[in-house]
Amino acid sequence: MERTSSIRRKAVARQHKAEVMIAGEQLRLKLHDGKLIKDRRYHLRTYPNCFVAQELIDWLMSHKEAADRVTAVRLVQHLLDHDIVHHVCDKRSVFKDAKLLFRFRKDDGTFPFNTEVKIFMRGQRLFEQLIADKDSILQLREEHGVAYHRSFPGCQFIDWLLQNGEAESRRQGLDLCRALQEHGIIQHVAKKHEFFDSGLLYQFCINFRRRRRLSELLSESEHDKDEGKVLQTQEDQNLDSPFVVRRNSQRQNAAFQSVRVKKDLKQAISGRRGSLNSAQLHPEEFPPSSNQQSSVAVPRFNPKSVLKRNVTCEELLAPGAPFIKKVLTVIGDALGWGFVVRGAAPCYMQAVDPGSPAAAAGIKVQQFVCQVNGQCVLHLDYRTVSRLVMTGPRTVVLEVLEPIE
Template sequence: MELLSSSFEERAEKRQKEIEVCLAGEQLRQRLHNAKQIRNLVVNRFTYPCSLVAKDVVTWLIKFKEAPDRETAINIMQKFMEHNIIHHVCDQHSTFKDAKLLYRFRNDDGTLLPTTETRIMNRSQQIYEMMTSKEDSILKVREEGSKRYRRTFLGSQMLDWLTKHFVVPGRLDGETLCRGMLEQGIIQPVNGHYHFSDSDRVYQFRINFRRRRKLIEVLDESNPWLEPMQESPDSPFCLRKLGAELPQCGFVCASDPNPEPPPLPKRPSTMGSEFCYSLYSPPKPVASLPSVLKKPVTLEELLAPGAPYIRKTLSIDADALGWGFIARGTGPCHIQAVDARSPAAAAGVKIRQFILSVNEINCLELEYCVIHKLIVSGPQKLILEVLEPID
């Protein structure tokens, strides 16, 4: 049994390292977008969307003290290539070179293939964001023996929370999800017994999704993420937290003494930048837009047998300005407006549709501002499940 637990722990720690590299890569991607290091580049009359120049990024990493020298900066970017986070735009180079070559993040060009591991990571991140955004969060600091553990919860408490917020349909589904999170090194039991159970056993999020990563950490072959020094779950440099409050193109690096966010871009539409589910602006107050619903609809009416609604699953890939739609409501939420030229419109999003789930997270009882946080903290590819009224 001890050998089995040791092997399980080793696999979980290895997977945790991989997730930390992915999170560091995603934070770097957002910062490079904000710094305009990622942009549409033209070479020999051919446009390469959302690309970066390797030599310029190496210089940028040194300028903002993410690497002490060019060799270290190259090694950091090479680590992201080895983890399939970035690649050469034509896949002609398998290594990252300090030259005027173009590379791209796979999360920008849609070549990041979804796997069971990435789905569990994305769901875990969304759950963590939901939990930490609530004042009555179940994540607590607890003492076990002589040690203090942050971000802890009870097994039964987690399943209560998952079912209460419709993240999973039942407790057995919740146990399956939590076992997957444990196997991926996202959560861990504080007592070292490596299995998840519906009990009063104490578990901990071993990954703080809100922590800002130092890029040089990805080169550390040990595990620098187990208990980071001076870690704060509400760090002012938390990219996921700031993502819903600042323009993506205006993220301020900690070492920038004079931040000057550029003006917000506008989609070529009469509705301009009004759409809250963009990469740039937070949701506006409900009162700013009169409801498009013909009459209020309750959750019971929406889910009643024979209700006049069709269930649809829509896949929306964000463009440079976001997804291009607005949702409103306090649960259930509905689609309030759709930009006719946006990815949302192309995917089939329509006004008066009701939102069932966002990236497999049940949203029927969530307010629109919580749904907004789920969307902007998730991947560029949005999976939206809706109920469309039958006219």
């Protein structure tokens, strides 16, 4: 119990940092769209992808992100303190309302991709994949008489990780899930337990798709310093700002809040898996509840490969092969790019979100990935290709081979 409390305290600080990272990234993309970030010349030198501090303050005021210029400066200083933005020469640690050049670290490749950030980015990617899955394991489920939206049993999450190539063993999957919990990305629905490969229910603490308002994020950070608590927010509901964060009276996230069970509630708790015995599913400390022992059908959550057959690199490169080469440019938005790659030498498009930038650019399932931003990836596995996209620029240029139908 003491260890769980310690994990929770650490998760508080990490979750707030995650909120700042998401809000900063949403702001960066918005400024790019508004042409506020561009190459600028100063003292016979050109600084790429910069913004002028004074212009950003004007923008924050005009878009009602700050009530006054002093507050706007504090907002950007908060981003600077969290290594989201920096002075182009790294000579200033204080943000000022002046004609000074600053830059997002994501735009110049100086963003610190440490272990914490990598786990955060992986958690975000897993969340997006689960949300996009039509047979997602994120469902309305019951534990101890309370139902929780978008919850999942620990054992099913590890099953999903294994079947989607995110973990090579149950032990590795368990370690990943505990790292996600330690960094404030997932949690037990009642915040009582560590992560176990069992029927206990868990949820994502962070809704990566919710739009955030910087001013409220700053006020929440000041509130957390006094109380040691992290923000639990509700979904954006017809708000006029692209960066909205709101706190409700119960301090719960509307996307993941619990609701009292009704008689007509359909439970979606899976039964025992044949590959493990009951002791492995339910450790002694947490015996199975009567609900979890009921024979309920296990939801499908492992889509098979979209390929009709396996294709080798030699087949793709053979003269006269039935494939069309295309070069497609995908400009990511606040949610990412909208495609999922699978396979190894070669990789292929397993899924494409219909409303995503990838779909708009012409990305289709069954396309094979040849190059990413000019780099040949034909002989790389999907993990390496995904990493190249995730850690690269917002605009991704893909060379693909599309089967001729």
